[in-house]
Amino acid sequence: MRIAHPSRSLLTSSVSITRTRLNVSPKHLPFASSSSSSSSMADPSNLSAVSAEDASKYGFTREEMYSSNLAGTVNPYDRHVFLRHKSYTDWASRVEEDQLPKVFSSALKSRKIDIPVKTLLTVIEGEQSDGDVLIFPEMIKYKGLTDTDVDGFVEDVLVNGKPWASGVPETFTGSFVFVCAHGNRDKRCGVCGPILIEKLNEEIALRGLNDQVFVSACSHIGGHKYAGNLIIFSPDSEGKIAGHWYGYVTPEDVPELLDQHIAKGKIIDRLWRGQMGASTEGGDKTGEQKLPNGTEVKKNEKPEESTVEKTRENVGVCCQGANGFSCCMTASSEVSETQKIDETEVCGKRELCGSWVKSWEQRDVLTAAAVVGAVATVALAYSYYRRSR
Secondary structure, three states, X not given: OOOOOOOXXXXXXXXXXXXXXXXXXXXXXXXXXXXXXXXXXXXXXXXHOOOHXXXXXXXOOOOOOOOOOOOOXXXXXXXXXXXXXXXXXXXXXXXXXXXXXXXXHHHHHHOOOOOOOOEEEEEEOOHHHOOOEEXXXXXXXXXXXXXXXXXXXXXXXXXXXXXXXXXXXXXXXXXXXXXXXXXXXXXXXXXXXXXXXHHHHHHHHHOOOOOOEEEEEEOOOOOHHHOOOEEEEEEOOOOOEEEEEEOOOOXXXXXXXXXXXXXXXXXXXXXXXXXXXXXOOOOHHHHHOEOXXXXXXXXXXXXXXXXXXXXXXXXXXXXXXXXXXXXXXXXXXXXXHHHHHHHHHHOOOHHHHHHHHHHHHHHHHXXXXXXXXXXXXXXXXXXXXXXHO
Protein backbone atom coordinates (compact mmCIF):
# COMPACT_ATOMS: atom_id res chain seq x y z
CA MET A 1 0.00 0.00 0.00
CA ARG A 2 1.32 3.42 -0.90
CA ILE A 3 2.11 5.78 1.95
CA ALA A 4 1.26 9.46 1.83
CA HIS A 5 4.33 11.61 1.30
CA PRO A 6 5.28 15.25 0.79
CA SER A 7 3.94 17.09 -2.21
CA ARG A 8 5.63 16.04 -5.43
CA SER A 9 5.47 19.57 -6.74
CA LEU A 10 7.32 20.82 -3.68
CA LEU A 11 10.04 18.21 -4.06
CA THR A 12 10.29 18.80 -7.79
CA SER A 13 10.76 22.52 -7.24
CA SER A 14 13.60 21.78 -4.82
CA VAL A 15 15.30 19.62 -7.42
CA SER A 16 14.93 22.19 -10.18
CA ILE A 17 16.13 25.05 -8.00
CA THR A 18 19.19 23.08 -6.93
CA ARG A 19 20.04 22.17 -10.49
CA THR A 20 20.07 25.78 -11.66
CA ARG A 21 22.56 26.99 -9.08
CA LEU A 22 26.12 27.31 -10.33
CA ASN A 23 27.67 28.64 -7.13
CA VAL A 24 27.83 26.02 -4.40
CA SER A 25 28.56 26.94 -0.81
CA PRO A 26 31.99 25.88 0.48
CA LYS A 27 32.20 22.45 2.00
CA HIS A 28 32.66 22.21 5.71
CA LEU A 29 34.92 19.28 6.40
CA PRO A 30 37.25 18.95 9.38
CA PHE A 31 40.92 18.35 8.67
CA ALA A 32 40.49 18.96 4.94
CA SER A 33 42.96 21.08 3.03
CA SER A 34 42.02 24.73 2.71
CA SER A 35 42.63 24.46 -1.02
CA SER A 36 39.75 22.02 -1.39
CA SER A 37 36.98 23.36 -3.57
CA SER A 38 33.26 22.76 -3.44
CA SER A 39 33.36 20.59 -6.53
CA SER A 40 33.81 17.34 -4.62
CA MET A 41 30.86 18.10 -2.38
CA ALA A 42 28.26 19.03 -4.94
CA ASP A 43 29.75 19.39 -8.38
CA PRO A 44 27.68 21.97 -10.29
CA SER A 45 28.20 20.14 -13.56
CA ASN A 46 26.98 16.97 -11.94
CA LEU A 47 23.81 18.68 -10.66
CA SER A 48 23.05 20.41 -13.92
CA ALA A 49 23.37 17.05 -15.69
CA VAL A 50 20.31 15.72 -13.84
CA SER A 51 17.52 15.77 -16.39
CA ALA A 52 13.85 16.10 -15.52
CA GLU A 53 13.43 12.47 -16.55
CA ASP A 54 16.22 11.29 -14.23
CA ALA A 55 14.89 13.43 -11.40
CA SER A 56 11.49 11.79 -11.77
CA LYS A 57 12.90 8.27 -12.11
CA TYR A 58 15.74 8.39 -9.60
CA GLY A 59 15.11 11.46 -7.44
CA PHE A 60 12.82 12.40 -4.59
CA THR A 61 9.62 11.97 -6.60
CA ARG A 62 10.27 8.44 -7.83
CA GLU A 63 7.52 5.85 -7.40
CA GLU A 64 9.26 3.75 -4.73
CA MET A 65 9.61 6.62 -2.27
CA TYR A 66 7.98 5.84 1.09
CA SER A 67 6.98 2.36 -0.04
CA SER A 68 9.04 0.32 2.44
CA ASN A 69 9.43 -0.03 6.17
CA LEU A 70 12.66 1.70 7.22
CA ALA A 71 13.13 0.67 10.85
CA GLY A 72 15.41 -2.35 11.19
CA THR A 73 17.17 -2.00 7.81
CA VAL A 74 20.60 -1.51 9.42
CA ASN A 75 22.63 -4.56 10.43
CA PRO A 76 23.98 -4.32 13.98
CA TYR A 77 27.54 -3.07 14.36
CA ASP A 78 29.62 -1.27 16.99
CA ARG A 79 32.28 0.82 15.26
CA HIS A 80 32.41 2.77 12.01
CA VAL A 81 35.67 3.52 10.22
CA PHE A 82 35.69 6.10 7.41
CA LEU A 83 38.55 6.23 4.91
CA ARG A 84 39.14 9.37 2.86
CA HIS A 85 39.80 8.51 -0.78
CA LYS A 86 39.51 10.72 -3.87
CA SER A 87 36.38 12.62 -4.94
CA TYR A 88 33.06 10.82 -4.92
CA THR A 89 32.63 11.66 -8.61
CA ASP A 90 35.76 9.59 -9.32
CA TRP A 91 34.74 6.49 -7.41
CA ALA A 92 34.24 3.31 -9.39
CA SER A 93 31.10 1.26 -8.83
CA ARG A 94 33.09 -0.94 -6.44
CA VAL A 95 35.25 1.67 -4.76
CA GLU A 96 36.31 -0.90 -2.15
CA GLU A 97 38.30 -2.57 -4.93
CA ASP A 98 40.32 0.56 -5.66
CA GLN A 99 43.88 0.72 -4.31
CA LEU A 100 43.91 1.76 -0.64
CA PRO A 101 40.25 0.86 0.07
CA LYS A 102 40.87 -2.63 -1.28
CA VAL A 103 43.93 -3.17 0.91
CA PHE A 104 42.09 -1.84 3.96
CA SER A 105 38.99 -3.94 3.28
CA SER A 106 41.06 -7.09 2.80
CA ALA A 107 42.94 -6.49 6.05
CA LEU A 108 39.67 -6.11 7.96
CA LYS A 109 38.30 -9.33 6.51
CA SER A 110 41.45 -11.30 7.26
CA ARG A 111 41.49 -10.10 10.89
CA LYS A 112 37.74 -10.25 11.42
CA ILE A 113 37.86 -12.84 14.19
CA ASP A 114 40.59 -10.86 15.99
CA ILE A 115 38.78 -7.53 16.01
CA PRO A 116 36.81 -7.40 19.28
CA VAL A 117 33.86 -5.35 17.98
CA LYS A 118 31.98 -5.51 14.69
CA THR A 119 33.53 -2.83 12.51
CA LEU A 120 32.12 -1.26 9.35
CA LEU A 121 34.32 0.43 6.72
CA THR A 122 32.98 3.19 4.46
CA VAL A 123 34.86 5.35 1.96
CA ILE A 124 34.34 9.11 2.09
CA GLU A 125 35.61 11.84 -0.21
CA GLY A 126 39.19 12.84 0.41
CA GLU A 127 41.12 14.59 -2.37
CA GLN A 128 43.83 16.58 -0.51
CA SER A 129 43.35 14.43 2.60
CA ASP A 130 43.45 10.98 1.00
CA GLY A 131 44.40 8.28 3.48
CA ASP A 132 42.95 10.02 6.54
CA VAL A 133 40.92 7.72 8.79
CA LEU A 134 38.03 8.79 11.05
CA ILE A 135 36.85 6.35 13.73
CA PHE A 136 33.45 6.48 15.47
CA PRO A 137 32.33 6.40 18.24
CA GLU A 138 35.89 7.05 19.50
CA MET A 139 36.01 10.33 17.53
CA ILE A 140 39.66 9.76 16.63
CA LYS A 141 41.45 10.63 13.43
CA TYR A 142 44.72 9.39 11.90
CA LYS A 143 46.32 11.11 8.93
CA GLY A 144 47.96 9.81 5.79
CA LEU A 145 47.41 6.05 5.86
CA THR A 146 49.09 4.29 2.92
CA ASP A 147 48.90 0.79 1.49
CA THR A 148 51.97 -0.37 3.39
CA ASP A 149 50.61 1.05 6.68
CA VAL A 150 47.32 -0.83 6.69
CA ASP A 151 48.34 -4.09 8.38
CA GLY A 152 50.10 -2.29 11.23
CA PHE A 153 47.21 0.13 11.63
CA VAL A 154 44.62 -2.64 11.84
CA GLU A 155 46.80 -4.58 14.29
CA ASP A 156 47.46 -1.65 16.61
CA VAL A 157 44.21 0.31 16.51
CA LEU A 158 41.40 -2.08 15.59
CA VAL A 159 42.66 -5.39 17.00
CA ASN A 160 44.58 -4.30 20.12
CA GLY A 161 42.86 -0.97 20.80
CA LYS A 162 46.14 0.90 21.06
CA PRO A 163 47.39 4.09 19.34
CA TRP A 164 48.90 3.48 15.94
CA ALA A 165 52.66 3.11 16.30
CA SER A 166 53.28 5.02 13.07
CA GLY A 167 50.86 7.89 13.62
CA VAL A 168 49.52 10.38 16.11
CA PRO A 169 45.82 10.14 17.00
CA GLU A 170 43.83 13.35 16.89
CA THR A 171 40.54 13.74 18.69
CA PHE A 172 37.77 15.81 17.16
CA THR A 173 34.38 17.13 18.17
CA GLY A 174 31.18 18.22 16.50
CA SER A 175 28.46 16.49 14.50
CA PHE A 176 29.12 14.67 11.25
CA VAL A 177 26.72 13.91 8.42
CA PHE A 178 27.72 11.37 5.79
CA VAL A 179 25.50 11.37 2.70
CA CYS A 180 25.58 8.55 0.17
CA ALA A 181 26.32 10.14 -3.21
CA HIS A 182 27.84 7.09 -4.88
CA GLY A 183 26.30 7.66 -8.29
CA ASN A 184 28.48 5.12 -10.11
CA ARG A 185 27.09 2.43 -7.80
CA ASP A 186 23.44 3.47 -7.98
CA LYS A 187 21.87 6.37 -9.86
CA ARG A 188 19.35 7.10 -7.09
CA CYS A 189 22.19 7.96 -4.73
CA GLY A 190 23.91 9.88 -7.51
CA VAL A 191 20.84 12.06 -8.02
CA CYS A 192 19.69 12.53 -4.40
CA GLY A 193 23.05 12.67 -2.61
CA PRO A 194 24.60 15.83 -4.10
CA ILE A 195 21.33 17.75 -3.71
CA LEU A 196 21.12 16.80 -0.04
CA ILE A 197 24.76 17.75 0.53
CA GLU A 198 24.20 21.19 -0.93
CA LYS A 199 21.00 21.71 1.06
CA LEU A 200 22.72 20.63 4.27
CA ASN A 201 25.56 23.06 3.75
CA GLU A 202 23.16 25.89 3.01
CA GLU A 203 21.12 25.26 6.16
CA ILE A 204 24.27 24.82 8.25
CA ALA A 205 25.57 28.18 7.04
CA LEU A 206 22.24 29.88 7.78
CA ARG A 207 22.46 28.64 11.37
CA GLY A 208 26.09 29.63 11.80
CA LEU A 209 27.14 26.03 12.42
CA ASN A 210 30.00 25.82 9.96
CA ASP A 211 32.48 24.94 12.69
CA GLN A 212 30.15 22.50 14.47
CA VAL A 213 28.43 20.39 11.81
CA PHE A 214 30.41 18.78 8.99
CA VAL A 215 29.09 17.16 5.84
CA SER A 216 30.76 14.69 3.51
CA ALA A 217 29.79 12.44 0.63
CA CYS A 218 30.20 8.73 1.35
CA SER A 219 30.19 5.54 -0.65
CA HIS A 220 27.46 2.87 -0.72
CA ILE A 221 26.06 2.10 2.73
CA GLY A 222 23.32 -0.30 1.69
CA GLY A 223 19.72 0.28 0.76
CA HIS A 224 19.88 2.19 -2.53
CA LYS A 225 16.10 2.10 -2.70
CA TYR A 226 15.95 4.25 0.46
CA ALA A 227 17.87 7.17 -1.14
CA GLY A 228 18.45 9.80 0.05
CA ASN A 229 20.48 7.94 2.60
CA LEU A 230 22.61 9.56 5.27
CA ILE A 231 24.23 8.82 8.63
CA ILE A 232 24.47 11.35 11.46
CA PHE A 233 27.11 11.01 14.17
CA SER A 234 26.46 13.41 17.03
CA PRO A 235 26.30 13.38 20.84
CA ASP A 236 23.07 12.05 22.34
CA SER A 237 21.35 13.39 25.46
CA GLU A 238 24.01 11.68 27.61
CA GLY A 239 26.91 12.99 25.55
CA LYS A 240 27.61 9.63 23.93
CA ILE A 241 28.30 9.49 20.21
CA ALA A 242 25.55 7.67 18.35
CA GLY A 243 25.41 6.96 14.63
CA HIS A 244 21.85 7.14 13.30
CA TRP A 245 20.91 6.08 9.77
CA TYR A 246 18.14 7.83 7.86
CA GLY A 247 16.42 6.98 4.58
CA TYR A 248 13.97 8.62 2.16
CA VAL A 249 15.49 11.96 3.18
CA THR A 250 14.50 14.91 0.98
CA PRO A 251 15.71 18.53 1.00
CA GLU A 252 12.58 19.45 2.95
CA ASP A 253 13.70 17.15 5.79
CA VAL A 254 17.09 18.82 6.23
CA PRO A 255 15.99 21.66 8.58
CA GLU A 256 14.26 19.13 10.85
CA LEU A 257 17.34 16.92 10.99
CA LEU A 258 19.48 19.89 11.99
CA ASP A 259 17.03 21.47 14.44
CA GLN A 260 15.68 18.31 16.04
CA HIS A 261 18.24 15.54 15.73
CA ILE A 262 21.53 17.44 15.87
CA ALA A 263 20.42 20.35 18.05
CA LYS A 264 18.14 18.45 20.46
CA GLY A 265 19.04 14.80 20.06
CA LYS A 266 15.51 13.86 18.95
CA ILE A 267 15.17 10.99 16.50
CA ILE A 268 13.07 11.59 13.39
CA ASP A 269 11.05 8.38 13.56
CA ARG A 270 9.49 8.44 10.11
CA LEU A 271 12.93 8.48 8.43
CA TRP A 272 14.90 6.37 10.92
CA ARG A 273 16.53 3.16 9.66
CA GLY A 274 18.62 2.10 12.65
CA GLN A 275 21.80 2.99 14.48
CA MET A 276 25.31 1.98 15.33
CA GLY A 277 25.42 -0.25 18.37
CA ALA A 278 21.77 -1.37 18.19
CA SER A 279 20.53 -4.77 17.15
CA THR A 280 17.83 -4.89 14.51
CA GLU A 281 15.98 -7.30 16.75
CA GLY A 282 16.10 -5.69 20.16
CA GLY A 283 16.47 -1.93 19.89
CA ASP A 284 13.67 0.21 21.29
CA LYS A 285 13.44 2.18 18.08
CA THR A 286 13.56 -0.87 15.86
CA GLY A 287 10.84 -2.55 17.88
CA GLU A 288 8.46 0.31 17.12
CA GLN A 289 8.54 -0.61 13.43
CA LYS A 290 7.70 2.75 11.94
CA LEU A 291 6.85 3.31 8.33
CA PRO A 292 7.84 6.59 6.68
CA ASN A 293 5.74 9.56 7.75
CA GLY A 294 5.13 7.99 11.14
CA THR A 295 2.62 5.34 10.05
CA GLU A 296 2.84 2.40 12.43
CA VAL A 297 3.06 -1.16 11.21
CA LYS A 298 0.36 -3.29 12.79
CA LYS A 299 2.03 -6.42 14.01
CA ASN A 300 0.30 -9.72 13.32
CA GLU A 301 0.55 -11.27 16.76
CA LYS A 302 -0.18 -14.77 15.47
CA PRO A 303 -0.02 -16.31 12.00
CA GLU A 304 -3.32 -17.20 10.40
CA GLU A 305 -4.37 -20.67 11.48
CA SER A 306 -6.34 -23.32 9.66
CA THR A 307 -9.97 -23.96 10.57
CA VAL A 308 -9.00 -27.19 12.31
CA GLU A 309 -6.25 -25.48 14.35
CA LYS A 310 -8.64 -22.71 15.35
CA THR A 311 -11.19 -25.31 16.33
CA ARG A 312 -8.74 -27.20 18.51
CA GLU A 313 -7.67 -24.02 20.26
CA ASN A 314 -11.24 -22.89 20.84
CA VAL A 315 -12.32 -26.35 21.98
CA GLY A 316 -9.57 -26.49 24.54
CA VAL A 317 -10.58 -23.13 25.96
CA CYS A 318 -14.36 -23.06 25.87
CA CYS A 319 -15.59 -26.57 26.48
CA GLN A 320 -15.52 -26.71 30.25
CA GLY A 321 -18.63 -28.48 31.48
CA ALA A 322 -20.09 -28.85 34.96
CA ASN A 323 -17.69 -29.71 37.80
CA GLY A 324 -14.64 -29.22 35.63
CA PHE A 325 -15.60 -31.93 33.18
CA SER A 326 -14.32 -31.34 29.69
CA CYS A 327 -16.80 -32.32 27.04
CA CYS A 328 -14.09 -32.06 24.37
CA MET A 329 -11.63 -34.60 25.71
CA THR A 330 -13.90 -37.52 24.93
CA ALA A 331 -15.68 -36.10 21.93
CA SER A 332 -12.49 -35.20 20.07
CA SER A 333 -11.56 -38.85 19.61
CA GLU A 334 -14.94 -39.94 18.34
CA VAL A 335 -16.25 -37.24 16.03
CA SER A 336 -15.26 -35.83 12.67
CA GLU A 337 -13.66 -32.41 12.15
CA THR A 338 -17.03 -31.07 11.00
CA GLN A 339 -18.62 -32.21 14.25
CA LYS A 340 -15.76 -30.56 16.16
CA ILE A 341 -16.55 -27.26 14.49
CA ASP A 342 -20.22 -27.69 15.39
CA GLU A 343 -19.26 -28.37 18.98
CA THR A 344 -17.03 -25.31 19.01
CA GLU A 345 -19.92 -23.16 17.85
CA VAL A 346 -22.15 -24.66 20.51
CA CYS A 347 -19.51 -24.15 23.17
CA GLY A 348 -19.25 -20.50 22.24
CA LYS A 349 -22.00 -19.96 24.81
CA ARG A 350 -21.33 -21.34 28.26
CA GLU A 351 -24.99 -22.07 28.95
CA LEU A 352 -25.37 -24.15 25.81
CA CYS A 353 -22.19 -26.02 26.58
CA GLY A 354 -23.38 -26.81 30.09
CA SER A 355 -26.82 -27.95 28.93
CA TRP A 356 -25.21 -30.10 26.25
CA VAL A 357 -23.07 -31.81 28.91
CA LYS A 358 -26.09 -32.19 31.16
CA SER A 359 -28.13 -33.78 28.37
CA TRP A 360 -25.26 -36.09 27.57
CA GLU A 361 -25.01 -37.20 31.23
CA GLN A 362 -28.80 -37.82 31.45
CA ARG A 363 -28.75 -40.04 28.39
CA ASP A 364 -25.97 -42.10 29.92
CA VAL A 365 -27.92 -42.53 33.14
CA LEU A 366 -31.07 -43.61 31.33
CA THR A 367 -29.12 -46.03 29.16
CA ALA A 368 -27.42 -47.54 32.19
CA ALA A 369 -30.77 -47.89 33.98
CA ALA A 370 -32.28 -49.62 30.97
CA VAL A 371 -29.36 -52.07 30.84
CA VAL A 372 -29.66 -52.82 34.56
CA GLY A 373 -33.44 -53.32 34.21
CA ALA A 374 -32.97 -55.68 31.30
CA VAL A 375 -30.38 -57.72 33.21
CA ALA A 376 -32.72 -57.89 36.25
CA THR A 377 -35.63 -59.04 34.08
CA VAL A 378 -33.57 -61.81 32.50
CA ALA A 379 -32.32 -62.95 35.92
CA LEU A 380 -35.87 -63.02 37.35
CA ALA A 381 -37.20 -64.97 34.37
CA TYR A 382 -34.41 -67.49 34.67
CA SER A 383 -35.17 -67.88 38.39
CA TYR A 384 -38.84 -68.69 37.67
CA TYR A 385 -37.76 -71.13 35.00
CA ARG A 386 -35.57 -73.07 37.48
CA ARG A 387 -38.30 -73.30 40.07
CA SER A 388 -40.90 -74.58 37.60
CA ARG A 389 -38.70 -77.56 36.84
